[in-house]
Amino acid sequence: MSHSENVLIIGAGLAGMTAGLELAHAGKKVHLVERLPLIGGKVIKDEESFPNLECSTCMVAPVQQDVLQNPNIVTMTYSSVEKIEGEAGAFHVTIKKNARYVSMTDCIGCGMCYEPCPVSQKNEWEENLGDVKAIYVPCAGALPNVPVIDAQICLKLTGKEECSACADSCMFGAIKLDDTDEMVEIDVGAIVIATGAGNYDASKLPQLGYGKLPGVYTPFEFERLFASNGPTLGELTLRDSEKNPEKVVILHCVGREEVGYCSSVCCMYSMKFAHFIKKKLPDAKIFNIYSDVCVVDKNYQKFFKKVEGADTKMLFSPTIDGVKVSGNGSGMKVSYRGGDGADESLDADMVILATAVVPDPEVGTLAEMVGLELDRHGFFAVKDDVAGSVETTREGLFVAGTAEGPKDVQTAVIQAEAVVGRVMSYLGKVTG
Amino acid sequence: MKAKVGVYVCECGPNISEKVDIDKILETLPGLEEYREIELVVKRFGLLCSGDGKTFLEDEINNNGLTHLVLGACSPRDHDKTFIGVCKKTSLNPFLYKIINIREHCAWIISDKDKATEKAITYIRAGINRVLFQSALLEKKLDINPDVLIIGGGIAGMEAALSLAARDRTVYLVEKDDHLGGKAVLLGGLLPRQGGGPAKIREKIESVLGNDMIKVYLESELEGVIGFLGNFEVIVGSPGDEEKKDLKVGAIIVATGSGLADPAILEGLDYSKTDEVITSMDAERMFSKEGKISLKSGGDPKSVALIHCVGREEKGYCSRICCNYMIKIAGYLKDQSADMKVTEFHRGLCLPDKADQGFQKEAEGRGVEFKRVRELTITGTNVRYEGMDGKSEGLKFDMVILAPALEPSEGTEGMADLLGVPLSESGYYQEIHQTTNPVATSIEGVFVVGAAHSPKGITDSMLFAQASAGKILSQLIPGGKITPEIKVSEILEAYCTGCGNCLDVCVYGAIYYDEGRGISVVNEAVCRGCGNCFGSCPSGALRTKHFTNTQLYEEMREAIR
Numbered sequence A: 001m002s003h004s005e006n007v008l009i010i011g012a013g014l015a016g017m018t019a020g021l022e023l024a025h026a027g028k029k030v031h032l033v034e035r036l037p038l039i040g041g042k043v044i045k046d047e048e049s050f051p052n053l054e055c056s057t058c059m060v061a062p063v064q065q066d067v068l069q070n071p072n073i074v075t076m077t078y079s080s081v082e083k084i085e086g087e088a089g090a091f092h093v094t095i096k097k098n099a100r101y102v103s104m105t106d107c108i109g110c111g112m113c114y115e116p117c118p119v120s121q122k123n124e125w126e127e128n129l130g131d132v133k134a135i136y137v138p139c140a141g142a143l144p145n146v147p148v149i150d151a152q153i154c155l156k157l158t159g160k161e162e163c164s165a166c167a168d169s170c171m172f173g174a175i176k177l178d179d180t181d182e183m184v185e186i187d188v189g190a191i192v193i194a195t196g197a198g199n200y201d202a203s204k205l206p207q208l209g210y211g212k213l214p215g216v217y218t219p220f221e222f223e224r225l226f227a228s229n230g231p232t233l234g235e236l237t238l239r240d241s242e243k244n245p246e247k248v249v250i251l252h253c254v255g256r257e258e259v260g261y262c263s264s265v266c267c268m269y270s271m272k273f274a275h276f277i278k279k280k281l282p283d284a285k286i287f288n289i290y291s292d293v294c295v296v297d298k299n300y301q302k303f304f305k306k307v308e309g310a311d312t313k314m315l316f317s318p319t320i321d322g323v324k325v326s327g328n329g330s331g332m333k334v335s336y337r338g339g340d341g342a343d344e345s346l347d348a349d350m351v352i353l354a355t356a357v358v359p360d361p362e363v364g365t366l367a368e369m370v371g372l373e374l375d376r377h378g379f380f381a382v383k384d385d386v387a388g389s390v391e392t393t394r395e396g397l398f399v400a401g402t403a404e405g406p407k408d409v410q411t412a413v414i415q416a417e418a419v420v421g422r423v424m425s426y427l428g429k430v431t432g
Numbered sequence B: 001m002k003a004k005v006g007v008y009v010c011e012c013g014p015n016i017s018e019k020v021d022i023d024k025i026l027e028t029l030p031g032l033e034e035y036r037e038i039e040l041v042v043k044r045f046g047l048l049c050s051g052d053g054k055t056f057l058e059d060e061i062n063n064n065g066l067t068h069l070v071l072g073a074c075s076p077r078d079h080d081k082t083f084i085g086v087c088k089k090t091s092l093n094p095f096l097y098k099i100i101n102i103r104e105h106c107a108w109i110i111s112d113k114d115k116a117t118e119k120a121i122t123y124i125r126a127g128i129n130r131v132l133f134q135s136a137l138l139e140k141k142l143d144i145n146p147d148v149l150i151i152g153g154g155i156a157g158m159e160a161a162l163s164l165a166a167r168d169r170t171v172y173l174v175e176k177d178d179h180l181g182g183k184a185v186l187l188g189g190l191l192p193r194q195g196g197g198p199a200k201i202r203e204k205i206e207s208v209l210g211n212d213m214i215k216v217y218l219e220s221e222l223e224g225v226i227g228f229l230g231n232f233e234v235i236v237g238s239p240g241d242e243e244k245k246d247l248k249v250g251a252i253i254v255a256t257g258s259g260l261a262d263p264a265i266l267e268g269l270d271y272s273k274t275d276e277v278i279t280s281m282d283a284e285r286m287f288s289k290e291g292k293i294s295l296k297s298g299g300d301p302k303s304v305a306l307i308h309c310v311g312r313e314e315k316g317y318c319s320r321i322c323c324n325y326m327i328k329i330a331g332y333l334k335d336q337s338a339d340m341k342v343t344e345f346h347r348g349l350c351l352p353d354k355a356d357q358g359f360q361k362e363a364e365g366r367g368v369e370f371k372r373v374r375e376l377t378i379t380g381t382n383v384r385y386e387g388m389d390g391k392s393e394g395l396k397f398d399m400v401i402l403a404p405a406l407e408p409s410e411g412t413e414g415m416a417d418l419l420g421v422p423l424s425e426s427g428y429y430q431e432i433h434q435t436t437n438p439v440a441t442s443i444e445g446v447f448v449v450g451a452a453h454s455p456k457g458i459t460d461s462m463l464f465a466q467a468s469a470g471k472i473l474s475q476l477i478p479g480g481k482i483t484p485e486i487k488v489s490e491i492l493e494a495y496c497t498g499c500g501n502c503l504d505v506c507v508y509g510a511i512y513y514d515e516g517r518g519i520s521v522v523n524e525a526v527c528r529g530c531g532n533c534f535g536s537c538p539s540g541a542l543r544t545k546h547f548t549n550t551q552l553y554e555e556m557r558e559a560i561r
């Protein structure tokens, strides 16, 4: 098999998109595979990003647009890598493009088709806080702005009923209810893994009440609640009532002891949350319970100091392990150990758990397919910290972003750019 | 010759056609012909962005010999690039075309169809009038030099050099010291996750010195620089040495590393009467040279206090690497003598890598004590501290090791000045975008990596270095050309009084003062067309192409006529 100068990137978060754009700029043909119907990764779930509280959409949308419009990048959304054969420099890759049932070329994204659809379900992308129809885009502003039909619940596609309400409402003939999955085969010289990470499942710590007490939130639930394009249009209302929270507790380091590492972003996003809440609800009382503070960039501590005291009261606890959240009438009680070892407690109507960043739940399948072992935490490992920090143990395979371990956007982007350098040198070496 | 303006209104399916009366637009617009003395071609079309639509437009431009093109359609964010592409296939200069957003600005937000139509007509009329005052602008292509200058031969500079040399780039590596390796080569050891230890750093030095593509200049410094991305001219020399080297490069990487804050900035620190208080770097040096850490008075210490965060509050940032290397130093001490009492005084542990916490637990397992404190004073080798429980206590040690904050290296201000790169509040170089473009600076072609960018360890320093190499390898392709921004600013010589206001506002360093003519001049290859300078000129000498006063004024004038 002859060597290829093309590159496969798996995952279209900021790491994958950045690597893709720069490789494309250098004239490489890039195949960018994303399993979700939209590109952008986790950052587009955040209304604003730390440390400058920049509007995330404004920061990421130009990157998304550039990716979608770049002639050297073939973006395959709603797709998955099925098979990788061959070897470094000459990989043969099979990709499955799941049937979207909506034509990417004909649809203009007007959204006329959602309303008539008779079935709906919880919107997983919105952390199940809102509903979507069977034909949907995950959120307003999704890119590409083309809906997808969930074949699991569509009346027509499940064979439950004859229905074509969406197709009838589309003036562009964009809906193809007879669409099928498609297999695409490509040859690439190098593969970049940029599949991101997940968050620790808070229900594994029953003492924190997640899943039982409606006032307890995961960080991305909170991000979506606060987002102006989210299910409440940014209205901070509690899950079980239409009320605004009055007393909020943000608990740092949830799951840190269990996973065995610090996730390096939780302190910063926890402070960001405190700031968000104060901005929207100036009368709310906000408490951050923490044990260590890890705010590493040259500008992060400044942000921390700005929020500390002004927006939230910082409460030290030597260990987050002992914290308990229990129901207390219509509200909740948060008990924790204070700095002097004494038991303390607080009333709260909203508790946000800053859960550890953990490997993506589906990472095992991917690792097996690309033929890589994961590190002891379940992230992709680099060959050697000091020899080459984005090369994996398999030649021709590179990793960037939170797929390699928890990190902020800056470091994810840096790794992506480092991958570009490595891939360019590597392809130069194998293809001459 | 009369201008011939093609105006095409997109139906966007029902999106525009149902909410705006397109026929009314088509009827109204020709009224402009006589008023403006122009010829108009006005038509509607189903979907202009579709394949059919693009072919339609291309034919219309060619067959009608259009001199200008105005489209009533959607947001330029969606399709400006699409239609610029169409223009480029014809003889019509894309700067003589304009898209008017009558979908988001009219159809989608105004429920009253008459009002939406009226607004759409106003916008399109204004657009037609603006386009008449637009000028054709031509893209320029400039040759580039793919070679790279790197300032600083620490781990970051060396890594960048090796990454670039691997792709056959000529690299000039300028180091002010008499050896390569920076701080990393001075250390007694590396973190466990970094395996291999200092020998690895020495290996890197050997690979740099043995690489034909890398020209190393020791005991040298950057003395002058002019130019822009792809075409810099730099002067390198040794202070005091007459002979200077003139080099031509396409990009510059700043890898000047960091210094250590003077522990004296820490309030409550008095070690004037003892020699047994040393810095972490002293400890590393001692361990590197002698394989152990000894008291100045001779003999091994039996108890050592390790003080984290020295100067963190004063500097306003966390140095990221100190918690980690202090645990490493505790390891040296425990290796030296397993029953040495080693106590780390910290203000919250910051261990941001996935491998670090395990490392800390291991140290704890070996008997290293971690004490979290609120306040701390050091007198001689006595440490008095207030714990998190509010109680104060005092402990006496044989030796105290301080972890001073990292700070921008000496000479950073001068270097920033020379390069035109701004510094951030922390004193470190300011990147162009902290999250999405962290190695680039506002001077295109100048990158900042390693500990010169912000406090960081070896792994991150290398990552930043590799990232800058990635950017350079993808931006400067040998034999390739770059296309500078076309919508740049210009200064009209006749009006410029040389006051220099504009020089201060241009963050890209695109404006220089021409002594001979006594005026300011925009370097078009550097200008990004941001328009910042435009408003700063008191004499109206500044003009940003494609956004001139006349163009904006004429657009407004027609809108309110």
Ligand SMILES: Cc1cc2nc3c(=O)[nH]c(=O)nc-3n(C[C@H](O)[C@H](O)[C@H](O)COP(=O)(O)OP(=O)(O)OC[C@H]3O[C@@H](n4cnc5c(N)ncnc54)[C@H](O)[C@@H]3O)c2cc1C
Pocket: A010, A011, A012, A013, A014, A015, A016, A033, A034, A035, A036, A039, A040, A041, A042, A043, A046, A048, A049, A050, A051, A079, A080, A081, A194, A195, A196, A197, A199, A219, A220, A223, A265, A269, A272, A357, A360, A362, A366, A400, A401, A402, A403, A407, A408, A409, A410, A412, B435
């Ligand atoms: C609650 C929270 C708030 C945060 N806020 C900030 C902030 O304000 N500022 C900041 O700098 N950082 C913040 N971070 C960190 C930031 O989210 C990450 O640094 C960033 O998302 C990493 O980008 P990435 O591209 O590596 O991964 P992701 O953004 O996770 O993108 C990975 C992409 O890969 C796709 N993918 C996964 N598996 C596969 C597969 N098998 N096949 C195909 N595609 C796949 C995913 O669907 C996703 O689109 C926050 C983190 C959390 C948890």
Ligand SMILES: Cc1cc2nc3c(=O)[nH]c(=O)nc-3n(C[C@H](O)[C@H](O)[C@H](O)COP(=O)(O)OP(=O)(O)OC[C@H]3O[C@@H](n4cnc5c(N)ncnc54)[C@H](O)[C@@H]3O)c2cc1C
Pocket: B151, B152, B153, B154, B155, B156, B157, B174, B175, B176, B177, B179, B180, B181, B182, B183, B184, B187, B189, B190, B191, B194, B220, B221, B222, B255, B256, B257, B258, B259, B260, B280, B281, B284, B321, B325, B328, B409, B410, B411, B415, B449, B450, B451, B452, B456, B457, B458, B459, B461
């Ligand atoms: C006590 C201590 C222990 C540490 N332990 C570890 C560890 O175990 N693991 C780890 O990962 N990190 C550790 N670090 C951090 C590590 O030292 C830095 O991350 C690393 O040295 C940064 O590399 P650099 O190349 O960016 O900068 P530097 O190592 O500072 O190198 C910069 C180079 O640039 C040169 N230079 C400066 N100005 C100019 C100029 N104007 N012109 C020309 N040349 C110039 C300098 O002479 C120097 O050679 C430690 C730091 C300290 C202080």
Ligand code: SF4
Pocket: A102, A106, A107, A108, A109, A110, A111, A112, A113, A114, A146, A147, A169, A170, A171, A172, A173, A174, A175
């Ligand atoms: S499928 Fe049709 S109706 Fe639905 S968004 Fe696309 S163009 Fe509009």
Ligand code: SF4
Pocket: A116, A117, A118, A119, A134, A135, A149, A153, A154, A155, A156, A157, A163, A164, A165, A166, A167
């Ligand atoms: S066919 Fe019917 S059920 Fe299925 S997506 Fe369309 S409208 Fe919804």
Ligand code: SF4
Pocket: B488, B489, B505, B506, B507, B508, B509, B510, B511, B522, B526, B527, B528, B529, B530, B531, B532, B533, B534, B544
């Ligand atoms: S337009 Fe912006 S980049 Fe250009 S000279 Fe003016 S201020 Fe500088």
Ligand code: SF4
Pocket: B491, B495, B496, B497, B498, B499, B500, B501, B502, B503, B519, B520, B536, B537, B538, B539, B540, B541, B542
């Ligand atoms: S502000 Fe205007 S007058 Fe003053 S130097 Fe600049 S261009 Fe000349």
